[in-house]
Amino acid sequence: MPARFAALLCCVFLLAGCGARTVAVIDDKGFAEMSRRMPDEMRARKLLTQEGDYYSRPAASRPYGDILYNTLSPDFLFDDTGGHVYLGETFRTTRTPSSRISIRQNGFILRHPTQIVSVSMLGELDWDDNGTDEWLVSCRVEPLRGSRVRTYYLLVPPPSRQGQTLKASVAALYECYGLACTMYVNHALVLHGEGNDATEPATPVQDSVPGLQQVTEPPAAGKKAASGLEEHSL
Secondary structure, eight states: HHHHHHHHHHHHHHHHTTTOOEEEEHHHHHHHHHHSSSSSHHHHHSSSOTTSSSOOOOOOOOHHHHHHHBBBBOOTTTTTSSSSSOOOSSSGGGGGGOOOOEEEEEEEEEESSSSEEEEEEEEEEOSSSSOOEEEEEEEEEEEEESSEEEEEEEEEEOOSSOOOOOEEEEEEEEEEETTEEEEEEOTOOOOOGGGGGOOOOOOOOOOEESOOOOOOOBBBBBOOOOSSSSEEEE
């Protein structure tokens, strides 16, 4: 039996034994980029195999862009991110008369006078291996002046009711000054409680993996199993 086929069968019937869980990937390119930036962390959390592959299951189709723009709180952003525009309860309420918004199916781009905020829904996964899926969301903050660009990787408990304000926890941060980039990983992550109530404070982000190059190639097409699971190589 070919090794790849055996690995797929193992994943379908005994995911824990394979060392990797399935992920409902919505943004293939964004998820692959994150995985390349923090492969050791993703393997440790059983989201990648030891070979660097991941197993994709079907993803839901929702208007994530609208949901995130209207309900995601910007309070995860670092205090030095930029000014009064982030005093709103959600990203929608940070919009100023001179801001511009572009919403797509899986995210949005909010152009403020001082910076551009790009938010994308990457997928649904069980980050802490506790049996509960979270939304994995990326938020890229690019100043219009200056060279520091930050990409926040967020875990967002799915909303339990329509219109609920979503509170994000920072799982990792990718920070670049020009071509010099560093990945920070939150190893002691405490997720907000059920229903997005902030029962625990966010824990500090810790320096984990340095990097000097951004990789943006999408994952190669993988093989499909009878269950609908797909194996992808980064």
